[in-house]
Amino acid sequence: MGLDTAKEGLATMAPPPPPPRDRSKKRAAPPGPPLEGTRKSARSSGIIQSPEEVEVIRLREQEENNWLIAQAQIAKHAPRPIEALRGVMGSGSTASLNRILASVAAEPQPERPRPNVSPRKPKARDVPRPLVNEPEDHEGEAELRDSLERLVLRDLVKVVPERIYCLLVHPSATKDLVIIGDKKGHVGIWDATHAGEKPVVPNGAIRSAGGQDEDEEAVDAHATFWHWKAHSGTISSLRFPPLGSPGATSKLYSSSYDCTVRCTDLETGTSTEIIDADRFDEQEPLVHNVDFTQDGNEIWACDNNGGIIFRDLREPMETTRRWQVEKYKIGCISLNPVDRFTAVTAHLKREMRIWDLRKLMGMPSDGTTTADQYEECVVARYGYEKACTSAYFDQTGSRILSTSYDDTIRVWDDLDPTDFHALNVEGAFEPSQLIHHDVQTGRYCSVFKATWVTSPAPVPIFTIGDMQRVLDVVAPTTGTRLAGLTGDIITSVPAATAAHPVIPGKYFGGTAAGKVSFYSNPVA
Numbered sequence: 001m002g003l004d005t006a007k008e009g010l011a012t013m014a015p016p017p018p019p020p021r022d023r024s025k026k027r028a029a030p031p032g033p034p035l036e037g038t039r040k041s042a043r044s045s046g047i048i049q050s051p052e053e054v055e056v057i058r059l060r061e062q063e064e065n066n067w068l069i070a071q072a073q074i075a076k077h078a079p080r081p082i083e084a085l086r087g088v089m090g091s092g093s094t095a096s097l098n099r100i101l102a103s104v105a106a107e108p109q110p111e112r113p114r115p116n117v118s119p120r121k122p123k124a125r126d127v128p129r130p131l132v133n134e135p136e137d138h139e140g141e142a143e144l145r146d147s148l149e150r151l152v153l154r155d156l157v158k159v160v161p162e163r164i165y166c167l168l169v170h171p172s173a174t175k176d177l178v179i180i181g182d183k184k185g186h187v188g189i190w191d192a193t194h195a196g197e198k199p200v201v202p203n204g205a206i207r208s209a210g211g212q213d214e215d216e217e218a219v220d221a222h223a224t225f226w227h228w229k230a231h232s233g234t235i236s237s238l239r240f241p242p243l244g245s246p247g248a249t250s251k252l253y254s255s256s257y258d259c260t261v262r263c264t265d266l267e268t269g270t271s272t273e274i275i276d277a278d279r280f281d282e283q284e285p286l287v288h289n290v291d292f293t294q295d296g297n298e299i300w301a302c303d304n305n306g307g308i309i310f311r312d313l314r315e316p317m318e319t320t321r322r323w324q325v326e327k328y329k330i331g332c333i334s335l336n337p338v339d340r341f342t343a344v345t346a347h348l349k350r351e352m353r354i355w356d357l358r359k360l361m362g363m364p365s366d367g368t369t370t371a372d373q374y375e376e377c378v379v380a381r382y383g384y385e386k387a388c389t390s391a392y393f394d395q396t397g398s399r400i401l402s403t404s405y406d407d408t409i410r411v412w413d414d415l416d417p418t419d420f421h422a423l424n425v426e427g428a429f430e431p432s433q434l435i436h437h438d439v440q441t442g443r444y445c446s447v448f449k450a451t452w453v454t455s456p457a458p459v460p461i462f463t464i465g466d467m468q469r470v471l472d473v474v475a476p477t478t479g480t481r482l483a484g485l486t487g488d489i490i491t492s493v494p495a496a497t498a499a500h501p502v503i504p505g506k507y508f509g510g511t512a513a514g515k516v517s518f519y520s521n522p523v524a
Helices: 004-012 051-077 092-106 141-149 216-221 357-360 371-375
Strands: 153-158 164-169 176-182 186-191 223-228 235-238 251-256 261-263 270-276 287-292 296-301 309-310 322-323 330-335 341-347 351-354 378-383 388-393 400-402 409-412 432-437 460-465 470-474 480-485 496-499 507-510 513-521
Touching: 092 186, 092 223, 141 470, 141 480, 164 235, 164 287, 164 496, 164 507, 164 513, 176 235, 176 261, 176 513, 186 235, 251 287, 261 287, 261 309, 270 296, 270 309, 296 330, 309 330, 330 351, 341 400, 470 507
Parallel strands: 235 287, 287 330, 330 388
Antiparallel strands: 153 513, 164 176, 176 186, 186 223, 235 251, 251 261, 261 270, 287 296, 296 309, 309 322, 330 341, 341 351, 341 388, 351 378, 388 400, 400 409, 409 432, 460 470, 470 480, 496 507, 507 513
16 A cells, blocks of 8 residues: 555656647747848749740859869869878878978989899790699799798788779889879878888887877878879879989879879979870870880870870970870780880770881871771781780880780780881781689779789799789799788788889789788898
């Protein structure tokens, strides 16, 4: 009885429930005039516009859009300084970026590495062979394999916000500085010289990788990666002029899907346009690749609409020429380092071509040249089952390395760089090695492109990404995979690969997540 009485007493002490809300009435508007930011359409406001007024509004909006497009074009082509962005956690500031760029630009140029010479002449193969892991008894490969087995994953760092399309390593003899181009036009830089070491803050205390420091200036002083907006479209390739030429360590050239090629001066921190492909073709000729003559004075490029572009950098940009050699994409161009007038190109039209550039430069570039006339400039061609995605000469000019969507890497060895016309015979231009490699990267992974390693090595080698989340180092003369570089924290495919151009044993891989992996000897 006492418990029931207590419950009744508590019930009488509880406040009565609130009355039900009358939802038939709308909430009253706040007192005073309506807010200035309130927008209403003409229909809801009861305004009836005449056709003339509608046309005036349409013309005004079109004029505003045209003005915005014009301003974007001016910004795309105008010179501009490098301004570091903070879109990636841990990125450094513009001041620290300019310091690191100026320091590497001021370094003396290292000597050009001696070409890696094959110990023997390879035998031609008619059937693609898979990458083999078991070493064969070939001179130099066992020694190189042993050195590659000692490499470890030093670090994995997110440098740029979007998918990585290309990598380039600065030819510094004192730093491991990798340069990255991504899908949205960002160029990133990572100083991996001390990767894997514990960072030290100015007071001498060790700070963990995930730690926080209250002094932002102190943290920025020890930043190791930066990125900035270099183009309004995808960065398709990055290049330094050849070693021994002016600007080999201080002039960074980038091509982009915004139809331009720009030069970034690392000493001054400014970027200027050197090629504008828009002026030649209204159908957006996306620039895919660039390469230099060995003196660094002339640059060649190829675009998405079948054009080959040439500019002498000692002449004004208005002297740039473009030849419409076909209607389909040319994805890669590489100049022979021995003969400046010989180039190899990779075509969407399922072929690779070797060009006589001397003849091509003798053709008019005003669109009057016929397809038959351009054929006279082709020294040799090789057909593929599917599109050819890349083709590169090596340092000696006697080898060609190509990649294709038919899952085959092809190697041409022992070519005569002074007489490519000898290949213009049926059956003469056949690869010496066919290596099977899965290049079906899909929609969200950048295209695989096998690239030569120029640093000293006992035998010629190249790098390429692997769908097994591995960075492959391959000996092309035998088709042997000397190393498959990876680590426990690697969770995506290193589609873009690069190696240090002068120091052996340093390799980089770039992924669709904007992350870069660095492989080298362990930290002492």
